Amino acid sequence: xxxxxxxxxxxxxxxxxxxxxxxxxxxxxxxxxxxxxxxxxxxxxxxxxxxxxxxxxxxxxxxxxxxxxxxxxxxxxxxxxxxxxxxxxxxxxxxxxxxxxxxxxxxxxxxxxxxxxxxxxxxxxxxxxxxxxxxxxxxxxxxxxxxxxxxxxxxxxxxxxxxxxxxxxxxxxxxxxxxxxxxxxxxxxxxxxxxxxxxxxxxx
Numbered sequence: 280x281x282x283x284x285x286x287x288x289x290x291x292x293x294x295x296x297x298x299x300x301x302x303x304x305x306x307x308x309x310x311x312x313x314x315x316x317x318x319x320x321x322x323x324x325x326x327x328x329x330x331x332x333x334x335x336x337x338x339x340x341x342x343x344x345x346x347x348x349x350x351x352x353x354x355x356x357x358x359x360x361x362x363x364x365x366x367x368x369x370x371x372x373x374x375x376x377x378x379x380x381x382x383x384x385x386x387x388x389x390x391x392x393x394x395x396x397x398x399x400x401x402x403x404x405x406x407x408x409x410x411x412x413x414x415x416x417x418x419x420x421x422x423x424x425x426x427x428x429x430x431x432x433x434x435x436x437x438x439x440x441x442x443x444x445x446x447x448x449x450x451x452x453x454x455x456x457x458x459x460x461x462x463x464x465x466x467x468x469x470x471x472x473x474x475x476x477x478x479x480x481x482x483x
Contacts, residue, residue, distance in 0.1 A: 294341050295328070299313045301443070302330060305447050309331065309332050327340050342411045371435060375432050377407065382405050406436070410439070411437070414441065
């Protein structure tokens with residue numbers, strides 16, 4: 280059991296590093312803050328990635344859980360949702376809480392690699408996203424149901440790692456990448472359309 284937990288922990292850290300390096304290689308002029316923490320009146324919270332430009336901020340949570348591979352083989356619907364909540368629920372809550380905190384302030388102090396950094400949030404658009412190591416096409420509808428049940432202030436974009444790289448391959452610059460994020464965010468949050476179950480790359 281200890282060896283299995285150690286493996287999952289290493290896999291998670293390696294996936295976080297992979298996402299960080301993938302973004303930095305594709306858009307090297309942006310500011311990146313991996314594994315940063317911030318505080319509010321209720322405590323301290325860690326965020327896997329914070330990506331900052333002059334006009335916007337993307338907050339990312341990464342999930343390397345292999346549970347999604349076995350999802351379609353679990354027959355009981357309640358058991359499916361319970362396991363999904365265990366794998367993704369805390370990430371949804373963490374992202375939604377970060378969105379609310381970042382959106383409501385003009386400045387926020389984060390700690391990244393033991394260095395305190397004051398981020399200027401004034402006028403910046405805030406986006407939140409969850410990126411999974413494994414494909415989520417078969418479970419995106421159930422994940423959306425969990426989001427709705429938890430009554431989150433703001434819903435994250437759900438992207439698999441392969442979808443992220445497909446987007447990287449099809450956008451010419453950071454503006455086109457941001458356009459994708461803005462369109463998806465509006466689809467999910469402004470239009471409250473969280474029940475679609477399609478390939479993310481075609482969602483807009």
